[in-house]
Amino acid sequence: MKVLLFKLMAAGLFMALFLPTLAAAQDLSGTYALYQKGKEYKGVAGYMTINQQSGNNFSVGIASPTGNPAIDWSGQGSVQGSSGYYSWNFQDGKTGQTTFTIDNNGNLHGQVRGSGVNWDYIARRQ
Numbered sequence: 001m002k003v004l005l006f007k008l009m010a011a012g013l014f015m016a017l018f019l020p021t022l023a024a025a026q027d028l029s030g031t032y033a034l035y036q037k038g039k040e041y042k043g044v045a046g047y048m049t050i051n052q053q054s055g056n057n058f059s060v061g062i063a064s065p066t067g068n069p070a071i072d073w074s075g076q077g078s079v080q081g082s083s084g085y086y087s088w089n090f091q092d093g094k095t096g097q098t099t100f101t102i103d104n105n106g107n108l109h110g111q112v113r114g115s116g117v118n119w120d121y122i123a124r125r126q
Contacts, residue, residue: 075087
């Protein structure tokens with residue numbers, strides 16, 4: 001009887017600790033400062049905002065649009081666990097996709113690829 005009770009308690013503890021993190025998407029909403037990976041000491045490279053998150057899906061874009069089609073961008077993405085992606089486009093027609101992972105501090109580590117806009121970043125929520 002004690003063994004059965006122990007097994008049930010262990011199963012319940014496992015479900016309470018791990019299943020909620022599998023079911024719930026991480027909330028990425030906010031403004032992030034972008035730092036070029038390997039050149040963080042040079043300062044902020046730009047800002048992006050993640051908003052309109054519904055479950056795993058979200059909108060993303062430049063934090064403060066400038067009116068310049070070569071600079072202003074937006075996109076749609078998805079997060080699953082500690083990784084995700086977003087497809088983006090600039091108003092001047094450049095397109096691509098960014099994949100990212102999320103570290104234990106909530107920072108995004110992204111790899112931007114497409115239309116000659118190729119770089120890696122670390123994004124820190126402001």
